[in-house]
Amino acid sequence: MLKYLGLKNKGILSLKADNSFRALYLVIFLSALIVYISLSFAKEVRRDPFVPLVDNQGNIRSGQNLFVPAEEIAAKIVLKGILWDAKNPIAVINGKVLSEGSQLIVEDAGFAKTVIVQKINPDSVILNYNDREFEIKLRKKEKE
Numbered sequence: 725m726l727k728y729l730g731l732k733n734k735g736i737l738s739l740k741a742d743n744s745f746r747a748l749y750l751v752i753f754l755s756a757l758i759v760y761i762s763l764s765f766a767k768e769v770r771r772d773p774f775v776p777l778v779d780n781q782g783n784i785r786s787g788q789n790l791f792v793p794a795e796e797i798a799a800k801i802v803l804k805g806i807l808w809d810a811k812n813p814i815a816v817i818n819g820k821v822l823s824e825g826s827q828l829i830v831e832d833a834g835f836a837k838t839v840i841v842q843k844i845n846p847d848s849v850i851l852n853y854n855d856r857e858f859e860i861k862l863r864k865k866e867k868e
Contacts, residue, residue: 796832797830797832797837797839797853797858798851798858798860800830800831800832801817801818801828801830801839801851801860802817802818803815803816803817803848803849803860803861803862803863804816804817804819805862806844806845806846806847806849806862808844808846813844813845813846814844815841815844815849817841817849817860818830822841823841823844824841824842824843824844825840825841826840826841827839827840827841828840828841828851837853838853839851839852839853840852840853842857847861847862848860848861848862
């Protein structure tokens with residue numbers, strides 16, 4: 725029986741060493757797996773370094789107040805038109821022709837802010853700035 729298991733010429737010490745190495749490999753593998761899972765599911769939220777930590781009234785900012793509001797960025801974005809196609813929609817934003825996944829650079833107080841075009845709908849565009857989504861819509865034509 726030992727011949728079939730490959731243990732005929734091995735001593736008891738080598739069997740214990742093999743089992744301890746297997747246990748060590750298992751612990752290392754599980755530790756690496758836990759680290760990988762925790763890093764892949766952790767959503768990194770970065771604060772805009774150019775937003776002051778203290779507001780104009782001297783109050784210390786915290787939480788959501790540490791980020792440039794999407795409304796401030798949206799005010800600097802002008803959606804001129806949408807060329808709708810189910811497979812490849814295109815939007816004209818700030819004079820640039822953009823598709824889904826494209827990046828738009830917006831100047832804000834002398835700094836460049838990167839906004840990503842997430843989704844183009846027939847009448848609106850969903851943009852992403854610092855992992856925050858906001859929507860800009862086409863303006864309706866005013867009657868003359």
